[in-house]
Amino acid sequence: MNPPRHETKATCCYCGVGCGVIIETDGQQVTGVRGDPDHPANFGRLCSKGSTLHLTAQPLLQQQVRALQPEMRTDRNQPRRNASWDATLAYMAERFADTIARHGPDSVAFYVSGQMLTEDYYVFNKLAKGLIGTNNIDTNSRLCMSSAVAGYKRTLGADAPPTCYEDIDHAQVIFIVGSNTAFAHPILYRRIEDARKNNPELKIIVADPRRTDTAREADLFLAILPGTDVALFNGMLHICLWEELTDSAYIAAHTEGFAELKQTVRDYTPAYVSAVCGIPQADLMQAARWFGASKATLSLYCQGLNQSASGTDKNVALINLHLATHQIGKPGAGPFSLTGQPNAMGGREVGGMANLLSAHRDLGNPQHRAEVAALWDLPSVPSQPGKTAVELFEAVRQGQIKIIWIACTNPAQSMPDQKLIREALRTAELVIVQEAYTSTATVAYADILLPATAWSEKEGTVTNSERRITRFKPALPPPGQTRHDWRIAVDFAHALEARIGCNTLSGSTLFPYDSVEQIWNEHRASTRGRDLDISGLSFALLEQRGPQQWPFPEGASSGRKRLYQDGRFPTASGRAKFVNVAYQAVAEPIDVRYPFALTTGRLRDQWHGMSRTGTVAQLFSHAGEPAVMMNPGDMQRRFLTAGDLVHVTSRRGTQILPVQTGDDMRSGQVFIAMHWGEEYLSGRGPRQNPDDACYGVNAMTNPAFCPSSFQPELKHAAVKVLKAELP
Numbered sequence: 001m002n003p004p005r006h007e008t009k010a011t012c013c014y015c016g017v018g019c020g021v022i023i024e025t026d027g028q029q030v031t032g033v034r035g036d037p038d039h040p041a042n043f044g045r046l047c048s049k050g051s052t053l054h055l056t057a058q059p060l061l062q063q064q065v066r067a068l069q070p071e072m073r074t075d076r077n078q079p080r081r082n083a084s085w086d087a088t089l090a091y092m093a094e095r096f097a098d099t100i101a102r103h104g105p106d107s108v109a110f111y112v113s114g115q116m117l118t119e120d121y122y123v124f125n126k127l128a129k130g131l132i133g134t135n136n137i138d139t140n141s142r143l144c145m146s147s148a149v150a151g152y153k154r155t156l157g158a159d160a161p162p163t164c165y166e167d168i169d170h171a172q173v174i175f176i177v178g179s180n181t182a183f184a185h186p187i188l189y190r191r192i193e194d195a196r197k198n199n200p201e202l203k204i205i206v207a208d209p210r211r212t213d214t215a216r217e218a219d220l221f222l223a224i225l226p227g228t229d230v231a232l233f234n235g236m237l238h239i240c241l242w243e244e245l246t247d248s249a250y251i252a253a254h255t256e257g258f259a260e261l262k263q264t265v266r267d268y269t270p271a272y273v274s275a276v277c278g279i280p281q282a283d284l285m286q287a288a289r290w291f292g293a294s295k296a297t298l299s300l301y302c303q304g305l306n307q308s309a310s311g312t313d314k315n316v317a318l319i320n321l322h323l324a325t326h327q328i329g330k331p332g333a334g335p336f337s338l339t340g341q342p343n344a345m346g347g348r349e350v351g352g353m354a355n356l357l358s359a360h361r362d363l364g365n366p367q368h369r370a371e372v373a374a375l376w377d378l379p380s381v382p383s384q385p386g387k388t389a390v391e392l393f394e395a396v397r398q399g400q401i402k403i404i405w406i407a408c409t410n411p412a413q414s415m416p417d418q419k420l421i422r423e424a425l426r427t428a429e430l431v432i433v434q435e436a437y438t439s440t441a442t443v444a445y446a447d448i449l450l451p452a453t454a455w456s457e458k459e460g461t462v463t464n465s466e467r468r469i470t471r472f473k474p475a476l477p478p479p480g481q482t483r484h485d486w487r488i489a490v491d492f493a494h495a496l497e498a499r500i501g502c503n504t505l506s507g508s509t510l511f512p513y514d515s516v517e518q519i520w521n522e523h524r525a526s527t528r529g530r531d532l533d534i535s536g537l538s539f540a541l542l543e544q545r546g547p548q549q550w551p552f553p554e555g556a557s558s559g560r561k562r563l564y565q566d567g568r569f570p571t572a573s574g575r576a577k578f579v580n581v582a583y584q585a586v587a588e589p590i591d592v593r594y595p596f597a598l599t600t601g602r603l604r605d606q607w608h609g610m611s612r613t614g615t616v617a618q619l620f621s622h623a624g625e626p627a628v629m630m631n632p633g634d635m636q637r638r639f640l641t642a643g644d645l646v647h648v649t650s651r652r653g654t655q656i657l658p659v660q661t662g663d664d665m666r667s668g669q670v671f672i673a674m675h676w677g678e679e680y681l682s683g684r685g686p687r688q689n690p691d692d693a694c695y696g697v698n699a700m701t702n703p704a705f706c707p708s709s710f711q712p713e714l715k716h717a718a719v720k721v722l723k724a725e726l727p
Ligand code: SF4
Pocket: 012, 013, 014, 015, 016, 017, 018, 019, 042, 045, 046, 047, 048, 049, 050, 051, 184, 185, 186, 187, 188
């Protein structure tokens, strides 16, 4: 007799499209996965990564790569040994209490993840900012979306994508910039393909240094030089002004600051922009005309804009263009930042970054701090800004931060300039890693390993790129001794409260939670009256009506698809703000010693550091090994043939890789995918001893970051490429 089959609705745990999935189990293990036909993000479709999710949860594999019980060492020269939860949490609480007493609350830090659920994020944020009193909590979303956050806030007044997926169906022009949507957000790209079939008039413009799969299908491809996006957008605005494609009535009624920007973009003549961006003037003119003259232009953008030392300026310049041409606040139009991770949006909503507080509040705003303190029953929350990702690891390296707790992320692969990151992890007095998998490079540095539940075992909510919140339930119980991320934080908080006392005004615990629903209810109450008000979104409503977009205040009958349709913006004046930005070159321009522009990106079938997709053999059929992609002319001039091993070297590190012909590359540029780390290059499996050697593309990348968003320039570094001499 076949075992009974169970089906549970969830979302895919990879990208920010947030596709709905149905997980099939036999009650013991995941037996299959299929797209949820009722989920409005994907209507049943899944890409190659989503449709193989069940293969990452096979029992044998789970035994090999899952962290299933706490491990601890008190002597760094010894291996970690299995420990009970009670002993582990007690030891952690003792170390935290002692370190805080001796060095203050800013001597500890948390580095969390856009893979966490909203409730996990909420509790970690409260643990750091509420109980411990430090704002040293940042997230791998800093590497992903923080420039988009800063761009929206500076121009539109709130961190809220004003658009929705349905806008793809209404757009007349889709402007894709800094995004290989076909690979990074495949199901959204399927929707673009459908829109093109349904509307033969639809024009697609792609701006990207590489001729990606997305660019190949464009009506107009602008192969801009790396980092020149601001020049492109200002140049397009210059042309729109000359050709009277701006909307002066809209500008006068709903915006401020245009006069100053107009002065700036006067200098961005087609000849100048063509030279800076390395594109023909005629293509630039065509792009501006299509953008400005269309009834509805939708921009889709991602890491190509965000992962830059001028990432906020790039976001702002594009939003300026939308505001000036009134391509916002109407169906099919608007600047739509595509979220990289599955719940980077949820993390932003709960204030899970060093400079944010709950419900899109700002740490720098005294009133916002007072509101959060009142919500949490605290006398105050700290005003001292926390360290952002690059700063945080630098502070660990310098010994200012003594304890670092890393949850659900792998900075020993994903952070730029790996040499410094690994030095930081060796310098820290205590490294705690909360993980579902033992195979990540970061686990090798852990003094304490906290085993966490994984996709298919978790319960809570996530928010996708279009502000849509999905609630899901666990398909399987936690394996081994794993605990949910929120539960680990709460159990630790109780252990720490027992040592340092509850700091609430009432004297009761800050963490009175026995379920994710209690955390969710506290979070949604904190959003009341804010731009993202979700006070009306109870678990019962999400269960009954399915995924919903925010805002969804109490008493609302539905969420809002599209924002700013009335021309009012959540700024002090109610008007959107033009921000005057000028083009700046990349942080590390190429020169004679480092003559190649290295750019990084994603492959179609892999996700981040491959801790999950790397376990599925069929996902290697698209690209089986790491390589450096190089223009064929550049290879010929260096007497290189495909498969030759080369040293790729920046000022920070080097890597030996096979070279492959990249006909999508301009001369002078090379590309390396972000996915491969040392565990794939030096033999897979759990590692006990950290290796000094730095592998993966982030051995070479540049930690220079945007001064507004603090997002590092992972997309560009100057490198040299030399044929490797074989012994
Ligand atoms: Fe998962 Fe993204 Fe693929 Fe959807 S598009 S199935 S969310 S990886």
